[in-house]
Amino acid sequence: MLTKRIIPCLDIKDNRVVKGVKFLGLKNAGNPVEVAKAYDAQEADELVFLDITASLEKRKTLINLVENIAKNIFMPFTVGGGVANCDDIRNLLNAGAEKVSINTAAVRYPDLISDAAKRFGSQCIVVAIDAKLVCQLTGEPVCQLAGEPAHQLTKKWEVYINGGRTPTGIDVVEWAKHAADLGAGEILLTSMDYDGTKDGYDIELTKAVTKALNIPVIASGGAGSLEHFYEAFTLCDASAALAASIFHYQEYSIRQVKEYLKEKGVPVRL
Amino acid sequence: MIAIIDYGMGNIHSVNKALQAYGAETIITNKPTDIQLCDKLILPGVGAFGDAMLELKKQKLITALLAHIKSKKPFLGICLGMQLLFEKSQEVDQTSGKATLAGLGVLKGMVKKFQDQKNLKVPHIGWNQIKAVNRLASEPVSRLNRQTGKPANRQTQECPLLKDVPDNSYVYFCHSYYPDPKDKSIIAATTDYGTDFTSCVWKDNVYGAQFHPEKSQSIGLKILKNFIELC
Numbered sequence: 188m189l190t191k192r193i194i195p196c197l198d199i200k201d202n203r204v205v206k207g208v209k210f211l212g213l214k215n216a217g218n219p220v221e222v223a224k225a226y227d228a229q230e231a232d233e234l235v236f237l238d239i240t241a242s243l244e245k246r247k248t249l250i251n252l253v254e255n256i257a258k259n260i261f262m263p264f265t266v267g268g269g270v271a272n273c274d275d276i277r278n279l280l281n282a283g284a285e286k287v288s289i290n291t292a293a294v295r296y297p298d299l300i301s302d303a304a305k306r307f308g309s310q311c312i313v314v315a316i317d318a319k320l321v322c323q324l325t326g327e328p329v330c331q332l333a334g335e336p337a338h339q340l341t342k343k344w345e346v347y348i349n350g351g352r353t354p355t356g357i358d359v360v361e362w363a364k365h366a367a368d369l370g371a372g373e374i375l376l377t378s379m380d381y382d383g384t385k386d387g388y389d390i391e392l393t394k395a396v397t398k399a400l401n402i403p404v405i406a407s408g409g410a411g412s413l414e415h416f417y418e419a420f421t422l423c424d425a426s427a428a429l430a431a432s433i434f435h436y437q438e439y440s441i442r443q444v445k446e447y448l449k450e451k452g453v454p455v456r457l
Numbered sequence: 458m459i460a461i462i463d464y465g466m467g468n469i470h471s472v473n474k475a476l477q478a479y480g481a482e483t484i485i486t487n488k489p490t491d492i493q494l495c496d497k498l499i500l501p502g503v504g505a506f507g508d509a510m511l512e513l514k515k516q517k518l519i520t521a522l523l524a525h526i527k528s529k530k531p532f533l534g535i536c537l538g539m540q541l542l543f544e545k546s547q548e549v550d551q552t553s554g555k556a557t558l559a560g561l562g563v564l565k566g567m568v569k570k571f572q573d574q575k576n577l578k579v580p581h582i583g584w585n586q587i588k589a590v591n592r593l594a595s596e597p598v599s600r601l602n603r604q605t606g607k608p609a610n611r612q613t614q615e616c617p618l619l620k621d622v623p624d625n626s627y628v629y630f631c632h633s634y635y636p637d638p639k640d641k642s643i644i645a646a647t648t649d650y651g652t653d654f655t656s657c658v659w660k661d662n663v664y665g666a667q668f669h670p671e672k673s674q675s676i677g678l679k680i681l682k683n684f685i686e687l688c
Contacts, residue, residue, distance in 0.1 A: 188489060189585045189650060190627065230674060232584055257470040263629050263672040281501050283470045285631055285672060306535075307504045310580040312630045372580045372633070403578045456584040456627040 190233035190456045191420045192427035195434040199238045202252050220259050227260040229441040238268030248280050257283020290312040291348040304370025314371040317351045318344040318359040319379040363396045380407040385411025393423035405429050413447040420453050458482045460495035463510045467503030472671040481685045485546045489521035496641040498525045502537030507550035507558050531687045540568045541667030577651040582644035586654050587646040591615035616645035616659040620683050626676045628668040
């Protein structure tokens with residue numbers, strides 16, 4: 188039986204892991220290869236590396252890093268961040284990434300999705316979507332303190348690009364459907380509203396997207412407890428759940444999460 | 458010496474490193490002469506079927522590859538590298554628009570796409586189990602002869618590639634297409650995803666895995682070690 192995946196996410200800047208990783212006993216916690224090896228040893232199901240390096244020049248060294256990671260871990264990983272064209276994708280795949288994630292470029296040039304899917308196959312093309320809740324009636328962000336009863340609104344989410352800095356006016360569910368039609372093999376769906384809150388994944392957002400699609404969806408943003416992973420799989424039908432700080436700061440190990448899920452009847456690889 | 462064919466279609470580093478970790482001598486190459494000289498050959502692959510065949514042709518690798526297989530030296534195809542062994546694929550060629558594509562034809566059968574089914578997400582991405590097909594295990598229904606209801610062409614031993622790999626071990630998959638061999642006796646393992654599809658094949662000196670052993674942690678490494686140890 189295909190199992191649900193637990194995926195730690197690492198932000199990479201100038202070939203270093205940022206946002207802090209505090210593995211006990213890890214001599215060099217900023218080194219992506221060392222962190223990747225630690226997660227490989229923990230039997231994480233996949234890893235995601237997001238390169239947030241600002242300058243294009245420095246970004247070129249990313250390929251070397253990916254090669255280095257591939258030589259050191261024997262598990263699948265996805266690389267994303269700044270992927271702009273098919274050449275970028277080919278280079279990352281040849282360097283050892285199992286999948287490549289595209290975000291801003293996919294929104295700007297949707298043809299990139301279809302071109303890449305044709306050349307490399309859908310299975311390695313992940314479209315990452317950063318989603319933010321908007322009020323459908325006014326288009327204004329919903330203010331939680333305004334006392335506006337949320338159930339009176341049909342919830343809508345807007346696609347943000349450029350690392351969450353630029354709103355696009357595009358509806359998340361519509362975009363996800365379009366991306367899948369163009370040939371995306373997987374959606375990495377991050378809730379900007381829940382990211383970093385540890386309040387759990389955005390159940391409604393994730394559900395809205397998985398329901399609309401027939402490709403796997405990775406839930407991302409908000410994991411803070413064991414129950415949150417359970418919810419992502421059982422309430423939202425996510426194929427995988429991604430988390431960063433909860434693992435980096437060793438609040439929970441991969442194994443703890445999987446054991447909890449297994450006990451609750453969720454299929455996991457243990 | 459194990460040669461890993463580098464034809465610009467996907468990851469070669471993980472598999473190379475894994476083989477080296479077990480003390481195997483390896484060479485990453487796209488030269489026919491290297492292929493002629495090697496004892497074992499690995500064809501990896503990520504990408505489109507048509508492109509991969511085109512690259513093999515362009516780089517003049519097909520003759521050497523087929524000669525290697527004919528010489529009875531061990532050969533391993535991984536993912537797309539395994540699919541290419543078959544006669545044809547349902548994958549649509551994007552440049553020519555051809556609906557079926559010709560493969561190397563080493564193994565008889567067709568590479569098919571997972572059918573749309575309710576609750577079956579395609580691509581098949583993640584960790585799933587392999588069930589070995591051998592004479593000690595009970596035969597999966599798909600291997601029964603339709604007329605007689607009896608197992609067709611039973612294999613007499615387990616696949617050497619899966620030696621000491623516990624049944625139902627988890628390995629990593631990432632694909633939308635799977636092989637459907639005409640000769641069911643070459644099926645070494647199956648995996649359940651909507652249907653019991655062929656996840657590992659074995660015919661004489663030719664081995665193929667739909668999953669990625671180089672990405673399947675300890676179980677995958679065990680499988681690669683088994684390949685190294687083949688005579």
